Amino acid sequence: MTNPVRISNISKTYHTLQRKGIFKSVKRDVQALEDISFDVRPGEIFGLLGPNGAGKTTLIKILTTLLLPSGGEAWINGYHVERQPNQVRASVGCMLMGERGLYWKLTARENLEYFGALYHLSPADRKRRANQVIELIGIQDLADRAVETYSSGQKMKLAFGKALINDAPLLVLDEPTNTLDVPSASELRAIVRRLNAEGKTIIYTTHIMTEAETLCERVAIIDHGKLLALGSVPELKASMQQSQVTRVEGVISQKALNSVQLLPMVEQATLTNVNSHNLLTVVTQNERQFLPGLIEALSISGAVIQKIIPQEVTLEDVFIAKTGRTLAEDTAKR
Amino acid sequence: MQSGYAVHSLQANLSVVLASTWMRLLTISRYKGQLISDIVVPIVMASMPILLGRATAGDQAGQIFEARTGTANYVAYMLIGSSVFTIVSSSFWHIANWLRWEMQTGTLEALYMTPTGRVWIAAGTALYSMLRSTLSAFVSYFAGSLILGVNPFQGELLMALVFILVGLLPVYGMALIFGAVVLKLKEANALINLMQWLVSFLMGVYFPVAILPPFFRFLALAFPPTWMTNGVRSALLGVGYFFGVWYKDLAVLWVFLFIAPLAGYFIFTRVETAMRRNEGLGQF
Numbered sequence: 001m002t003n004p005v006r007i008s009n010i011s012k013t014y015h016t017l018q019r020k021g022i023f024k025s026v027k028r029d030v031q032a033l034e035d036i037s038f039d040v041r042p043g044e045i046f047g048l049l050g051p052n053g054a055g056k057t058t059l060i061k062i063l064t065t066l067l068l069p070s071g072g073e074a075w076i077n078g079y080h081v082e083r084q085p086n087q088v089r090a091s092v093g094c095m096l097m098g099e100r101g102l103y104w105k106l107t108a109r110e111n112l113e114y115f116g117a118l119y120h121l122s123p124a125d126r127k128r129r130a131n132q133v134i135e136l137i138g139i140q141d142l143a144d145r146a147v148e149t150y151s152s153g154q155k156m157k158l159a160f161g162k163a164l165i166n167d168a169p170l171l172v173l174d175e176p177t178n179t180l181d182v183p184s185a186s187e188l189r190a191i192v193r194r195l196n197a198e199g200k201t202i203i204y205t206t207h208i209m210t211e212a213e214t215l216c217e218r219v220a221i222i223d224h225g226k227l228l229a230l231g232s233v234p235e236l237k238a239s240m241q242q243s244q245v246t247r248v249e250g251v252i253s254q255k256a257l258n259s260v261q262l263l264p265m266v267e268q269a270t271l272t273n274v275n276s277h278n279l280l281t282v283v284t285q286n287e288r289q290f291l292p293g294l295i296e297a298l299s300i301s302g303a304v305i306q307k308i309i310p311q312e313v314t315l316e317d318v319f320i321a322k323t324g325r326t327l328a329e330d331t332a333k334r
Numbered sequence: 335m336q337s338g339y340a341v342h343s344l345q346a347n348l349s350v351v352l353a354s355t356w357m358r359l360l361t362i363s364r365y366k367g368q369l370i371s372d373i374v375v376p377i378v379m380a381s382m383p384i385l386l387g388r389a390t391a392g393d394q395a396g397q398i399f400e401a402r403t404g405t406a407n408y409v410a411y412m413l414i415g416s417s418v419f420t421i422v423s424s425s426f427w428h429i430a431n432w433l434r435w436e437m438q439t440g441t442l443e444a445l446y447m448t449p450t451g452r453v454w455i456a457a458g459t460a461l462y463s464m465l466r467s468t469l470s471a472f473v474s475y476f477a478g479s480l481i482l483g484v485n486p487f488q489g490e491l492l493m494a495l496v497f498i499l500v501g502l503l504p505v506y507g508m509a510l511i512f513g514a515v516v517l518k519l520k521e522a523n524a525l526i527n528l529m530q531w532l533v534s535f536l537m538g539v540y541f542p543v544a545i546l547p548p549f550f551r552f553l554a555l556a557f558p559p560t561w562m563t564n565g566v567r568s569a570l571l572g573v574g575y576f577f578g579v580w581y582k583d584l585a586v587l588w589v590f591l592f593i594a595p596l597a598g599y600f601i602f603t604r605v606e607t608a609m610r611r612n613e614g615l616g617q618f
């Protein structure tokens with residue numbers, strides 16, 4: 001069986017203008033993707049992780065034919081993204097821009113039926129499929145109200161439903177739980193699991209690491225347009241098997257971080273601000289031997305240690321080790 | 335896996351055209367004030383030169399006007415000009431607005447992710463525009479005639495309709511070229527304003543193009559709405575076809591009908607591909 005997504009050495013360069021005042025501008029090339037290659041296997045939920053500007057959306061736009069690559073090739077469900085764009089589009093359901101991409105003056109039912117028409121469903125099939133989707137995403141009570149009256153979360157649900165209208169074998173979901181409250185996000189993940197169990201292959205981007213860890217079978221980490229890591233969640237964690245992670249909460253300065261980074265056995269040390277606490281994450285070879293040195297270095301640098309938490313390696317740690325920052329920190333900068 | 339997603343038939347694509355038209359009609363039905371302004375604006379536009387004519391020439395306005403244009407009925411002449419101008423201007427506006435608005439709301443990318451060719455969605459938008467603007471222009475012409483005291487049922491109404499419908503298709507071809515410019519420049523309002531002045535000047539909204547200087551007269555005659563307006567005026571008021579007979583003027587519109595949509599399609603798809611090759615449709 002052919003892999004539903006095959007990406008071979010895809011690269012993308014944007015030609016932009018760097019503005020300098022009112023009249024001057026300089027041409028500039030921005031390399032958004034560099035030599036990306038991977039496959040997505042049939043029936044898997046594949047996580048695409050990366051900070052803002054990493055190239056995830058560019059890659060998704062190439063896979064859904066919105067952009068043409070500058071180099072390399074890609075196939076979706078066996079169709080070439082450049083040579084067979086309409087077949088690619090017909091065989092993918094995509095949720096790309098969240099609540100954007102909907103007609104706010106129309107109702108949910110009218111939106112779904114219109115997009116059904118654009119996927120060449122017959123009038124009867126449009127109605128039937130729109131009803132199925134409305135029921136699946138649980139918006140029966142809202143279905144005949146104009147979208148402009150919906151909350152952000154309800155619009156997100158509908159945008160997710162729009163991706164299901166053509167009942168495609170491959171779903172591309174870009175941050176589908178963004179702006180959803182906790183119960184709605186959990187409900188949506190349950191639907192994603194159910195669709196996956198029914199045989200749909202899913203590409204899923206998220207900045208919530210626990211979501212990626214629980215939902216995705218394999219994960220690709222992209223940063224600065226490059227593929228930094230690819231594998232199953234256990235494989236990626238195992239790649240850091242020799243490493244141990246220690247988290248330190250407290251009042252920790254940049255100077256303290258610098259001194260920790262100079263310690264022997266430190267593979268990676270990052271300082272983030274989570275819920276107004278400084279959180280120092282240190283990846284080391286041997287935590288037991290390393291801990292006294294860490295405490296001493298922090299104390300000398302004037303750090304106030306509130307809590308030391310030794311932890312098992314998580315996907316977040318893999319992400320930090322590969323990119324040098326947390327995804328939550330990056331998302332907060334939006 | 336390959337067989338399930340074949341290229342679709344003409345019938346399937348026509349179904350998309352109708353769905354796109356219906357979707358836009360549904361949307362405009364939720365902006366009722368817009369429909370009223372569609373009817374009122376051409377009457378107001380025509381009233382200004384009519385009242386100016388009455389103020390400057392008084393009772394002799396009709397006679398003076400007839401000497402230049404071939405009809406003394408300057409009220410109907412202006413009303414036809416403003417109504418046809420509204421149809422032409424709306425076609426540019428609806429296509430440009432369709433692209434610009436959908437670019438800003440994010441629905442343009444959503445449309446581009448579906449397997450329907452954009453030309454079919456554009457055709458649906460054009461059909462919607464045709465229905466909306468032609469109907470409102472007719473209502474506006476009849477209402478304006480009653481308000482300003484002229485007989486709206488004079489001349490050959492059916493012939494006027496033929497000139498409008500045949501003339502509109504090349505206009506949509508031109509609108510598609512205009513749409514490509516909007517797509518590229520990511521700007522609609524300034525372009526539409528410029529276009530409206532240019533269109534009204536070249537098509538002779540208030541005057542016969544015969545009085546234009548030679549260069550502008552040549553430009554005006556290379557512009558399908560000029561033939562459309564004169565065709566409608568000739569059918570209803572007998573001002574005289576450019577070639578003397580209706581079928582020769584209509585033949586010119588048929589030539590435009592084959593050239594303009596093809597040129598529009600060619601330029602639009604070129605711009606579209608260039609955008610997909612670089613920044614995409616998500617930047618606005």
